[in-house]
Amino acid sequence: MPHSVEKEFTFTFSSKEGKSKLTVPVTIPLVSSCTELVGRLQKMHNLPCNVIDELEKKLGEFTARETGRMHDQNGEENLQLLRQGKVNSNTLVDRWTKAYCKEVKEYATIQEEDPMRTFANVYHTLIHSPALETLLNLEHTYALAMENIIRQRDKDLKHLEGKHQSEMEVALQHVGESYRDDDINSLAQRHFDNMQLGEGKWAGELSQLREEQKREYHDWVHRVFEDTQAANTPSYVQRLRTVSATLPAAEDEERQVQNRLEESFTIHLGAQMKTTHNLRLLCTHVLDLCRHKPHTVGGIVVPQPQRLQTAMSLYSNSLCGLILLVDNRLNSYTGIKRDFAGVCEQSTDFHFPDVGRQLLAVEQAFAAANAVRQARQLQNVQEGDSVSVHSNGSGSSGGSDNQDRSLGAKLHTGDFYLTKHSNLSEVHAVFHLVVDESVRTGDITSRHPAILSIRNIIRLCFRYDIQTLTIPLLLTHEMTEEMTIPWCLKRAELLFKCVKGFMIEMATYSSQVSRTIQFLVPRGLSEEMFAQISNMVPGIFRLSNTLVVKTS
């Protein structure tokens, strides 16, 4: 069924030389106006001006008739589809019903109220009310309790480990005397079991505490909310007071916030229409942006001001994101992943499932992702085949297919997954970006999968209102030997330029919202190097006009 057809238009007119006939193909429906077509015909065929009015009339009638005919024919063919049984009326009904039910509110089934969603609303209202401070303090108290248990756990496990170690040492010294090899083995086995038992016990305790806190917290929030709604007499204030009073006293050890090196810039992006954005160059450890670091003021442990910021914006349209570089295994057993999980565990997340459970969901999503990926690979192979004469491409890709399947849950470089948090200090959403050894070499380009993924992440940030994003500028969280000065400068330049490009690209059609991009460099970078990198910014980005106040 065509969207347009070409029809022959014939027009006869008489002139001095006798009858003339004009035949032209006309596309139906007409793209431009009838008048324009007449103008063109007149010029092209040198038509006398006295026939123009009639030509226009005839042509108008012709196009109207033919357009109508085309629509009739298309409609007819549609009906024939059903009459001849090429489409089944039941499938049609299904498709239409689905289209209406999924997309039109009038026909859609109303989603039941999800308790988490009501909680989100309630929380967002409370955190923007006078209850804010108490809410934070309550969270803080819970966090301290949690920290306490964790500290006990660590101490206990350490003690256990020490005990095991000394036992083992003793045993090993007496191998062959009072201990046989089998005894050693069984001792090791017992130690391992003990350790697991201990860990299990603590894990159970922790999760119990977490659940308990979460339940209490939810209850409390709902109660306070009801109070505020009903309240003529703000009885909740009372409740707030009692909670505030239970704030723990300062502890012996000193809590300090480590100073970080940072520099901020305001930039303009865009050729004609300019948007203002903020850039910040930061030198600190990546987990410092996550770790919730209470400090003491006047003998009372209080949360950092950043915490307030994140709490207030949690359900808002101004989120903070962070890119965390991870390896290709989806767990939290090793390296920075374990440290990160540790930071998340420090306090209870009252809004989102814990990291482990979030990762389970990620794993499921990756199953779908891998299916898409494989389908795409297959398609590429097929397309490649149809173009090139059977190269060895199909054979090798078959192999890699098998490989993919055998690797199972392993991720590819450039994949990323997301976890959401309400209990971290300066972020809400963490993008775990999978990188491999290749980022340590000096010669990666803008086509590297990690960089492409940063582009996708920035796109998500625009889509989901993540207004602040932290990007590891050197694509690494640690300083290593191969990171020489030229290496660092080259990498910084690459990232700066790519991010600039992505920002301009994303801003093309979206509204003029100004965003903040934080570029993170690892701790251990020399101050001199930091200064060098910061000096690159004005060369790559257009800094905004400095306001000069003139005194006259």
Add this chain to the structure above:
Amino acid sequence: MTTLGKADFGVTTFYAASHPNDKCGPNGLPLTPNSIKVMGRFQVLATLQHPQICRYLDIAKSKHERMLVVSEYYQTNLLSQLGSEKYSNERNVVHVVYQILEGLSFLHGKGITHRSLSLDNVLLQSQSDIKLAEYGMYYMTGWGSDVSFPIGSPHYTAPEVLCSGPVVVDEEAEKCVQPVSGPKSDTWSLGIILLQLVLGKKLWEGTPLAEVLQKILGFVTEEMSPLDSLAVSQGFTEKLKTLSKDMMDLLRSCLTVTPSRRPAAEELMKHPVFREERQKATPYLNGYSMFTTRLRCRDLELPNYDDEEYDPDHLSQRSMDEVYYLWRLAGGELESVLKKAGMVKTRPPINLLPCCGIPGGDVFGQERDQAELLDRTIIVLSQEQLRSRLQDIEETAYYPLLEDESVDTPQLPSSPSACDLSQTQSLPLIIRERDIEYQFHRIILYERLLKAYPFKRPHIWKEARVDVPPLVRAHIWAALLEVEGDIEGTYANIDKETPITTDRQIEVDIPRCHQYHELLSSPTAHNKFKRVLKAWVVSHPQYVYWQGLDSLCAPFLALNFNHEALAYACLSRFIPKYLNKFFLKDNSPIIQEYLAVFAHLITFHEPELSNHLEGIGFIPDLYAIPWFLTMYAHVFPMHKILHLWDTLLLGNSSFPLCIGVAILYQLRDRLLSFGFNECILLFSDLPEIDIERCVQDSIRIFCATPKSAAYRQHNKTSKQQNKGEDRPNVSYYSRDYHEQPQCELSMEPITVEELKAEKCPRISAEDLIELGELSGPAYSRSPSKKRLNSKPMILMVDVRSHEEYRKGMIAGSINIPFMTAFSPEGELSPCPAVNTLNSRRNQIVVVIGNRGRNAANFANELVRLNYSRVCVLHKGIDVLKTTGMLTVAPPDI
């Protein structure tokens, strides 16, 4: 012009479908977001006017592809009136149906299929008269392909539409796979409406959706006609028997399954049942056009003013666009209206985030926000705030009199609420544009003036010097550019389809031209761009397409988005006025001359900057060519171009040069501290320029520049001063130097080499006489810029030898002989004349010498010493010999 009448404004909202992945189109560029496409297509809907359809007024795009559409709205509709006594009378039903048909046939004539016709979309504007609403949805969404929801209510959908299934979009071609629904699908919907009207109840009330669809699809294969089948299944056979034969026939023909046997709206209007209606109907004349060769008063009917009909609601007499514009100025904001109505309850983004993504750009595990589903609710925009803001305005203000221009009465009345509006006039433009009361007076005044165009052109010109309200800017610009005549006809007769050699270049340039602009980035705009540019290239064979023409076209297209012909007409008036010969195949002599004059003007106004830039070799050729070739349209974002051109269009062809100087002036401090490389960087990505300051500066610079200093031989030469009386004489600005008659005292062409060799501009003897007030001869014509009792603007420095000076000098000039003027260190040797020079540094210094190079050299030295406003008398002292203005100096004392 549709007046407001009793109409409300209604806003609806829907989401455009977002592209699943960042795919690229066939041209390698990312796909245009659907919301942008919808915006582009919407524009033509806003021009549709007919008594039986609701006007579309505005479309806006909010975050994440949400669209907001504003249209005319009435609170009652056929659905709410269903079953009322009124429609048990067949005649009333016939009247309604006939009006629907009138509306439909108008729409179908424009190539628009309604597709959503239903009882609740037929609004009642009075007891008996209806208006169709929501008719644009199918058209603006690209026949359903830009949105994920199906268009139209399923109960009313024609069987052939259902047969083709819900829209499937071919991502590659960005089109829907199915054919577009024809206008006859509306006839079916009308049949369903008619049936429900005569039955007085809804069909299939309470029946599940799937069953309804099954039933409609059943008609396709059934033997029985749909009407009979329905009558049986719904049990209204008896009721049908009470209907007249004509009515039954009408119903039957509407509810015909086969489209080819179902009549179109226009045919249906000839049905015998409408005999009476046809006699009553008056043809709809779509009124007034500003540019036409037809007699504009042909359809004019003078209203008769009956006292009984006197309506105190003057606002209802204003056009809908105007009232909507004022509504927004009164603080109306669409999004907050929707928010208040609970229509934009989106979920917090943190809960919608996806779980993971792969480098290909796909993401997984995200949730669909239920708020993105289509909600057809229409929210009424309350006019309360607007009316309360305007309540203090006197009735007479709605009907201002255009007084005789010789009577100098203030145009703006003072009002009790805003004390004095003429005070508003002195506020910054941004504030004036937001001031509802001020804008109200301005647009009413302009509307009257534009109706009287071209007769009232001088008056428009005068008002435009104050400011130009955004609502009427398009037409005012056309008036300032003196667009006249049958522009539609001219434009229609240009062949914009036949391929030409520049097509490729145009294709490449358009997707790079002002694409941040929501309208200009739409495919509709690209198409229009192409047509207007091609039209210009084709109809100006002496010129070629230079890159930059696209930027030049952009402001006109953005303003006249629905009026290509006017955009084209403005463009083709603009180019000869400001860019004469710039689009020649070999335009280097023209550009070279332009740049040389520009360099002179920089030196004239900013000698220090000029010295610095020349010192580092940063010449205008390196940065200013795109400025002039696009008249800054390539440099600034659209909103700034509009403000800049508001003034530019009032100035003459030299004014753009002054804008250039004003931009440099704004960057002055930075430029002075920069070296060559930094300057290149600075101009490659120009920093934010304060445009209002830039405009003020350029006016100041323009006024301080003698006309002949900006003389360019390649400028447009006048055809004879025939239009003199059209423009008011206030415009020393707007008159071009070239439009004055030439005489021996005027400027003459100078070669580019010569221009480049000199640092300072030359001025003509005419200007010297004029500015120096040397009791000029009668043929000097520019009005004096001098205020009463002010001193002359210029200081004449005669650099001939003392003896020559004594023999014949201009009264008031001082003598600093070039030979002895400078010390070996290059400083001016002190003497009384030098003291005079130093004491009058803010005046224009005219260096007068003989025919040789002494004068120019002397001027160069002054520039080196950072003297500003130095210029040289063209052709030297000799030119004044015939004027009898030379006198013998009094003997030295």
